[in-house]
Amino acid sequence: MDQSTSETPPPGKLNKVSSYLFRKLQGFYELSDAVRDSISEAFIAEVSYEPGATIQPSGEAYRAIYLIERGWVLRSRYLESGGRQIVNVALPGDFLCFNATLFTDSDFDHVAKTQVLAFKLDAPTFATLMAHHAHLALALAWANAHEEGLLSERIVSLGRRNARERTAHVLCELAVRLNILGLINGNSLQIPLTQADFADILGMSLIHVSRTFRALTQLGLITYRSGLVTIHDVPRLEKLAGFDAGYMHFTQRKDIFRV
């Protein structure tokens, strides 16, 4: 096995699927224990990756589904021109390669940005579980819809917001996501992304990202240090970005499923 990857033998049953997934779901759904138990049944192993390790290459067969416990993962595509577009950023509590239940091959690279700890789940088992456990299906449907919301909003950003707005928007988004996971203190965000990463998220050049961070800094909105972004004025940053956290649906609840 690749040196940058390690896999520990399964501890019998996964009795400690992290709470991160359920923090995301908390405003929407409460059957944590039932979902946790279901997920446990598909558990294969805990896996860990070093920074830079490819968890799932694009164009290759899916290996499993992963639930991130610790660390950041980037889902991206490289173009022939050499450019890269990062489609989304996966945080603890997010699933990776969820489409492994449906498709054979991945369209995107999934690369660990930090050291990553994840729960590796057997896709066929997971699919079967979803078909038979409505509460699990519901939780996953929410997670999917949440992610689709992120993608839609990113499209709006890339299409119709300028560099400052886009940059401000992604910072607001990360702040809310990290906050709901409890991975934040105060207004300082530990973000393990380089400005080159931001460039490939925001569809900009690395150099213009640098200038944009500087501009936001001089407006008194943020300070940027490698790995640490501090937001000094949340309302103004959100106003500049045209940010409204509603699209992530962390709180909006609807009890129409009869599980």
Place this chain on the structure above:
Amino acid sequence: MDQSTSETPPPGKLNKVSSYLFRKLQGFYELSDAVRDSISEAFIAEVSYEPGATIQPSGEAYRAIYLIERGWVLRSRYLESGGRQIVNVALPGDFLCFNATLFTDSDFDHVAKTQVLAFKLDAPTFATLMAHHAHLALALAWANAHEEGLLSERIVSLGRRNARERTAHVLCELAVRLNILGLINGNSLQIPLTQADFADILGMSLIHVSRTFRALTQLGLITYRSGLVTIHDVPRLEKLAGFDAGYMHFTQRKDIFRV
């Protein structure tokens, strides 16, 4: 009721849910009849909309789920600046407001671009059906994943492709989607979008869309006439766009669900 909308009383049971959904699913899934029957149970009415009618406004409560039978629907967001970003284009066989099973309010406007005929489905009933009929859940999971693929690829386009590539890409995508629905003959696409619509899909200005179409025309790749796009050289257009239809997953099949 709004003049631009009409609703016909339910014909007892929906015995003719269109084949469009199943054409999309054909490469992946074959239980058409079972799925059709399930959907029928949530059927409320056939609804039709005139061009320009709002099927579901953003920020308002979802009214129902819709399955498009005829016509084009644009899902979009208006920004404070007055700009509009079209997030996706819904065609026959596509679901609208699928998140009505999960969330209360819509994040986007859903506007009929042409005259639209759709099947209106009761969201709570639909949710319950999905929880109890695995084949329906599977079909919908595929449809969701398909749409997420479209969104991801749009992000790549907006972030890292230039005007020509982006424009070519969306034309290639529409050609494949219309083709699989059987809504195409030869290389001529009946596309009821104005150049202003293309601009809001592609994150460009109307004027630059016009110039870009002209450039593609002069390269001998397409001809553009209001409502009708003809692709003269599919391979070259796809090459220019960096287009690979794989991301739509029309053919990739995986039988790991035990339904």
Place this chain on the structure above:
DNA sequence: CGTGTCCTTGAGGTCCCTCAAAGGCGGTGG
């Protein structure tokens, strides 16, 4: 103290934007 990674700064260029106006083209009505 060298080396690698990341960030910053400058200069020049280009892609795409905005503003302004004119040219099809189908529909409608006299």
Place this chain on the structure above:
DNA sequence: CCACCGCCTTTGAGGGACCTCAAGGACACG
């Protein structure tokens, strides 16, 4: 049948946002 109108598209001119190329600075690490 022509005039008119509204919608859409095209063209031109000028400007600005962002890009590329190039090089230097800051910082961590061995």
